[in-house]
Amino acid sequence: MCLIRRSLILVSIIISAFGGAQNPIVPNKGLNDPHIHIFNDTAYVYASHDKSVGSDNFKMEDWWVWSSPDLVNWTERSTLKPENTYIGKPFESSWATDVGYKNGKYYWYFSEGNEQTGVVVGDTPIGPWKDPLGKPLLTSDLTPTHEYDMAIFEENGEHYIIFGVWDYYIAKLNDDMISLAEAPKKIIINNPRGPYNTDGTNKEMPTDDKPFVHKYNGKYYLSWGVFYGMSDNLYGPYDYADTIMKETSFAEGYDAPTWPNGFLQGRHGSFFEWHNQWYFAYCDISQTGNRYFRDTFISYVHYKENGEMATIRVDGVGVGQYDANKGNIEAEDYFKAHGVQKIENTIGGFSIKSFEDMGYVVYPNIQNLDGKSIVEFEILSDKDAEIEVREGGSNGKLLSTCKFTANRTKAFQKESFKTNGLQNGQTICLVFKLSAKANLKINRLRFK
Structure with missing residues (x-):
């Protein structure tokens, strides 16, 4: 308990210093097993709920829905209790969930411990919820x-x-979303790895629980925590690729404590896209010190040219906000983009490039801008190019016009510009002018 208390104190210090650290997204509430979906331009997390920081086993008495307009500020919106499902009584194994939307209704699927899956339905992303079957959708003998x-x-x-x-296993759902259109089919994974199988020799526990599937650029990604495989076909087979979390992922204070099998274990989560940016939401215990009282973190996800995912960063700043006192803001870590794409750098990391006139990227909630008057860019450009720095959005107040000179060294160079009207918590938008189209690469920026 002493370790837990110290960790909670650390969270309070970080939040106080930064004015609202975003990771964990909901501190000290036990929000875990996150699946985030975007409905009506709002993020909703459908999650499990660890009961107490003092728990010595998995006590999860209900399921939660929280929502956010910006991935920073979260509000509790809905609770589903086992008593209001076919389970019909209090239950301490309310495990992971996910949701689907079809024909104006939301279908929220939930785990009855590690045995069965049920479903409830609602007219809104937050319910109210009704159990349409009165029994499991997926039974334990399936x-x-x-x-x-x-x-x-x-x-x-x-x-x-x-x-x-x-x-x-995978199965198509019928149009009613509460029955199967086919018998479940086993998904083949070639050369799998997992937190209990780091060298490929553990045939009994080759992967983990909590699978998830997403699609990017024509490829299907089957993930189990931070491990993943790739396929050209939804049903597989999948070729194991990598983990998106490495020892280099962690900022100071976020690498420990962790699970008995190390930092790759227990990272239940989901991938999602919003405003042309990709994210990974996942479980973490570094701030609670208790594997039975988990938090939810979110990190940016970037894809390499070969389709593999780059190593993610795990820190307290998280996504959707930035700290000008922490140095560089990586250009690819935007919250919103239009007409702009990420480019993998030959030196490592990513930069951004506009592929249309007036393409733009948005970086909201930049903290600690007070007293700063210079924006510095690390750029590469074959021709003279121009961007605008605006407040709020692409049509917002002009703060600076930045004219870059052609750089024929083929290496990123730094250029600085006077910027007026910077304020703490501001949203900054970079607008690419025609001269910057398909030419200018921005690797990172910082305010001084």
């Missing part, structure tokens, strides 16, 4: 694996449910 920790994948209006532990 497949050789355990029917829990499901994920919902949607493509072209069709929905699929993925579930299991060690071995994963």
